[in-house]
Amino acid sequence: MGDAPATDAAREDLCRPGKIVDGVRADGVAIIAMGLMTSEGQAATDDLDRNRLQAIAEGVAGTESCGTTPVPANVTNGAFLNAEDANALNRLFAQMGALLEGLTPGESFNCPDSDCVDGRLQIPVDPGVGxxxxxxxxxPGAPDLxxxxxDGTTTVLDSRVSSISGATTSLLESGSLQTVDVATSGGAEATGVWTLITDPSVTALVDLYYFWDVTLTVEAPAGVVIGESSPVTIVVRDAAGAPIDLSAYESADLVAGIDGIETIFAPTGEGWTADVAVPVDAAVTSMQVHGSVSAVTxxxxxxxxxxxxxxxxxxxFPPSFPTLAPAQLDLGRMEGSTSAEAVLTVTGAERGGTRVCFGAAELMxxxxxxxxxxxxDVDCADVDAGATVEIPxxxxxxxxxxxxxxxxxPVQLHGVDPGEPIAVDVPVTATMIRPINPTTALGLLLLLVLGALLCAWAxxxxxxxxxxxxxxxxxAKYVSVPVTVGASGPRRRxxxxxxxxxxxxxxxxxxxRGRLMEFTAGPVEHRVKFPIFPLAEPRALVRGAHGTAVPVTHNPRSTTDPAERLTDFPGSVGFVILTERxxxxxxxxxxxGTLLLVIDPGDTSTVAQLLPDRLAELARVNWSAEVTRAHEAWEALSRPAGKQADLAAGSRTGADRRGRTPAAGNAPTPRDHTDPAAASAPPPPRSGPGAPPPRGATPASHDAAPPRTPARSDGDRPHPPPAQVPPPPPPRR
Structure with a gap:
């Protein structure tokens, strides 16, 4: 809607006589316009916009029109309905369906109210109502209707089809919407006041529609002869095809016309009739008779x-004149063509020779x-008695x-006898369709596909x-502690x-803090690597932050670089051990090496609550395989670059033998502590005989692999025994 130049141009293409809307109507397509328009708020629309949309469907609305107006009787018209909000769309579709089926809208009710006391809505049905x-x-949770x-008989509307007092009921449910049809067929026992019973404790919105269940027929018992007066009748018939008595209604009114011109038809008790005269000097090969009947019971x-x-x-035509066929010349669909042909067939009179001549066509x-x-092909043609001539x-x-x-x-027909010819206007129609350039269409298709792929890629x-x-x-917090890793897992140094x-x-x-592409915690650098293919998963990687190191993580997959190792998002799961050369x-x-743990307890938990589960994960690692892999990685880093690549390929294969096996009791577990609020600084470095050696110095004997028999180092002080690890948690489901 609106008045922008592009909008005006589009409306012109749609609504100018002979353009798109006229073509759609002439093809027998009903235009249904359903407006979701509100008169208030930021998206409010005015009457002009509503009228324009309604005119597209119905031809005329207010001061707006679309297509040929009035809409010709020989084309299909449409319908328009409007909803103020999206929640009303279900009812809107149901209302549209009722109108398209030819039902007559009654009133709308909001039960319970003054018209629906205690949830009981009265529905009158008079004689003549179908x-x-x-x-x-x-x-949806309300009791059944x-x-x-x-006659007082009551039925519960809980089945698709049922019968009651000579009437047939059908029920269609869709969410909160229920559609109930009651076909009375005009039976006497179904005539009177029906009652819809709803639960008075809930609100029910009810729209009422009436069936008439009749049809109209247009009849010309003696035909319509040019130059003569011929009776044409419009009759109201019931479902069985029998004429109905219109005197049973309070009123019954007909609005009728011939070729779009309103014509007076006189009532006859079973319908209406009119004497139609087709003049000789302005004859037509056919006439369109249309009628519309309304009644009040x-x-x-x-x-x-x-x-x-x-x-x-x-x-x-009178017997002394030739005849034309077809009555309307349809040249079909002109798809990408600038020409079309059809054939008029002229049949001569039986009494003698006749003649036909053509005038200049009037076209839009x-x-x-x-x-x-x-x-x-010819301006005039002579037709022998009883002969047939085809004229392209x-x-x-x-x-x-x-x-x-x-x-x-225009066609002039000259009869056998001397006298004035009959002038006939033969209707002509054709549909033009602009062709689609295959190269342009393919280019646009490829452009759209490329655009879609780029959008998907982006x-x-x-x-x-x-x-x-x-x-x-x-x-979020972290800890890094010096450890020695052996077959039983890491232990403090x-x-x-x-x-x-x-x-x-x-x-x-x-x-x-926040959403990061990289961060550093202690001696470990975390970063993200994105593969070239956009659908491939990004990879979370760790490596030493202060020089070359070989990391070990909970993630069993390896990379091509021995100095890198895969971990998992969001960065606060698993563990990292940065091994030393x-x-x-x-x-x-x-x-x-150095063990690193990052824990993010959020604002609902503490480090002390989460730490036991994190330490229990250490018991699920095949530490012997990890230690072997770390030694191999360090050996590869000590070789020339070419040999490092060979070992990197082997490390990916070696990752397959790193199957995780639960090893309860192998790794140390801390005692149950709470997370002190002030414990943000690391403990002071230890000094003396029990302190860990500085990096690069000769490690003390307790950093080597534990001997098979108890041994002592750093004087007479024994190694602290490994703490017992709780059994691993049950496997995740």
Whole structure:
């Protein structure tokens, strides 16, 4: 809607006579306009916009029109309904369906109210009414609706089809909407006041519609003869085809016309009749008769209809004149063509020779078609008695276009006897369709496909970068402690009684909070790597932050770089052990390193509550395989670059033998501690004989692999025994 230049141009293409809307109507397509328009708020629309939309469907609304107006009787008209909000769409569709079926709308009710006391809605049915429809919107949990017949019989509307007091009921449910049809068929026992019974404790919105259940017929018992007066009748018939007595109604009114001109028909008791005279000097080969009947019942004054009828009556020529066929010349669809042909067949009179002559056609065509002409192969043709002559008629336009061509071809028929000829206007129609350039269509298709792929690619990239990131809250903390890793898992290299305690955790730097592509916690650098293919998952990687190191993580997959290892998002799960380069002659069963844990308890938990589960994960690692892999990785880093690549390929294969096996009791577990609020700083470095050696110095004997028999180092102080690990948690389901 609106008045922008592009909108005006589009409306012109739609609504100009002979353009798109006229073509759709002429093809027998009903235009249904359903407006979701509100008169208030930011998206409010005015009456002009409503009228424009309604005119597209119905031809005329207010001061607006669309297509040829009034809408010709020989084309299909449409319908318009409007809803103020989206919640009313269910009822709107039901209302539209009722109108398209030809039902007559009654009143709408909001039960319970003054018209629906205690949830009981009275529905009058008079003689001549074929039935009624109830469109009820009620809460799905409400009790079933009930229906009471005029004789007091009551039925529960809980089945698709049922019978009550000579009437048939049908029920259709869709969510909160229920549609109830009651077909009375005019039976005496179904005449009276029906009652819809709803639960008075809930609100039910009810729309009432009436069936008339009649049809109209247009009849010309003696035909329509040119130059003579011929009776034409419009009759109201019941479902069985029998005429009905219109005196049973309080009133019954007919609005009728011939070829779009309103014509007076006189009532006859079973219908209406009119004497139709087709003049000789302005004859037509056929005439369109249309009628619309509405009625009001007694005693309740129920409005019924309108019921409409249209019929094309072919006129007949006097016996002394030739005849034409077809009555209407349809040149079909001109798809990408600037010309079309049809054939007029002239049949001579039986009494003698006749003659036919053609005049200049009057045509209306789309403006884009340019000049348009219609001409038969001959100007005049003589027809022998009883003979048949076929005369080709050709339509030519200057250019291809979209729309309809309509007009008339004047024909003069000369009879056997001397006298004035009969002048006939033969209707002419054609439909023009602009062709689609295959190259342009293919180019546009490829462009659209490419655009769709680019949009999908961009969406995948943006989504991947949004979800493929570390996410750490303001309460996230980390701990890094020196460990020696052996077949039984990591153990501290200092005098700490536990592998890790809550008091040792410290806060991450303020820059390591929120949604991150990289961050550093202690000696470990976390970063994100995005594969080129946008649908591939981003990878979370860790490596040493202060030089080359070989990491070990809970993730069993390896990378091509021995100095990197895969971890998992959001960065606060699993563990990282940053191993140190083994010294020459070091035992291959162990390796020294630094254990890093990052825990994000949020604002509803504490580090002390989450730490036991995190430490229990250490018991599910095949540490012997990890130690072996770390030694191999360090050996690869010590080789030339070419040999490092060979070992990296082997490390990916070696990852397959790192199957995780539960090893209860192998790893140390801290005692139950609470997370002190002030424990954000690390414990002071230890000094003396029990302190860990500085990096690069010769490790003390307790850093080597544990001997098979108890041994002592650093004087006479024994190693602290490994703490017992709780059994691993049950497997995740």
């Amino acid at each position: 039935g009624f429809r109830l469109v009820v919107e009620v809460d 009930q229906l009471a017949a005029p 007694a005693p309740h004054g129920i409005e019924l209809g309108p019921i409409r009828v249209e019929r094309q009556l072919t006129t007949e 065509a789309p403006a884009a078609a340019g000049s348009v002409s219609l001409a038969p 008629v050709r339509l030519d336009v200057a250019d291809v276009a979209d729309g309809r061509v309509a007009g008339t071809l 969406t995948a990239v943006v989504t991947r970068r949004w979800y493929g990131s570390y996410r750490l809250g303001r309460f 200092d005098d700490a009684p536990e592998l890790v305690s809550p008091a040792e955790f410290r806060a991450l730097s303020p820059s390591a 083994p010294l020459a002659g070091a035992a291959p069963e162990t390796i020294a």
